[in-house]
Amino acid sequence: MAFDVSEIISHNEEETAHLARTLAKSAKPTDIFTLRGTLGMGKSVFARNFIHELAGAEIEVPSPTFTLVQTYETEKAPIWHFDLYRIEEAEEIYEIGWEEALGQGILLIEWPERLGSILPKEHTEVAFEMLGRGLRTITVSNYINE
Ligand SMILES: Nc1ncnc2c1ncn2[C@@H]1O[C@H](COP(=O)(O)OP(=O)(O)OP(=O)(O)O)[C@@H](O)[C@H]1O
Ligand SMILES: [Mg+2]
Numbered sequence: 001m002a003f004d005v006s007e008i009i010s011h012n013e014e015e016t017a018h019l020a021r022t023l024a025k026s027a028k029p030t031d032i033f034t035l036r037g038t039l040g041m042g043k044s045v046f047a048r049n050f051i052h053e054l055a056g057a058e059i060e061v062p063s064p065t066f067t068l069v070q071t072y073e074t075e076k077a078p079i080w081h082f083d084l085y086r087i088e089e090a091e092e093i094y095e096i097g098w099e100e101a102l103g104q105g106i107l108l109i110e111w112p113e114r115l116g117s118i119l120p121k122e123h124t125e126v127a128f129e130m131l132g133r134g135l136r137t138i139t140v141s142n143y144i145n146e
């Protein structure tokens with residue numbers, strides 16, 4: 001079940017960055033953010049800014065396209081940034097630290113649909129849709145375990 005849904009229109013990369021930084025400020029250990037949307041929607045822009053807000057702007061944030069995951073130390077909690085586009089089977093997630101991540105991390109997951117039923121019910125979904133050149137609708141929904 002989803003509640004507390006909010007929808008914003010992002011006109012450019014900077015507005016998506018601002019949303020990411022706002023959500024990062026209130027994120028807590030064990031929070032899970034799924035980033036949904038097709039190629040080039042801004043999932044990585046969101047992740048990079050979220051990470052910069054908590055880990056510092058000087059930190060390099062490479063895309064985990066091939067490594068599937070990158071981790072970052074922050075004062076609040078470690079951030080685990082997953083990009084599961086290239087994962088072949090959902091179960092591979094256990095080989096790249098999934099249980100350790102769930103225990104204490106803040107999780108950012110690009111392509112969460114790859115996890116199927118492994119994805120915990122309780123999470124915040126950030127869903128991107130293309131409206132036009134530079135324009136995106138970004139819908140933030142909190143899913144609870146009921
Ligand atoms: N409103 C917007 N918000 C975010 N990015 C935008 C926006 N408008 C245009 N862009 C551009 O769209 C691109 C988004 O790229 P990004 O790598 O974040 O996409 P992605 O969703 O991670 O794609 P992929 O699934 O291929 O990894 C960037 O080049 C960015 O400048
Ligand atoms: Mg990406």
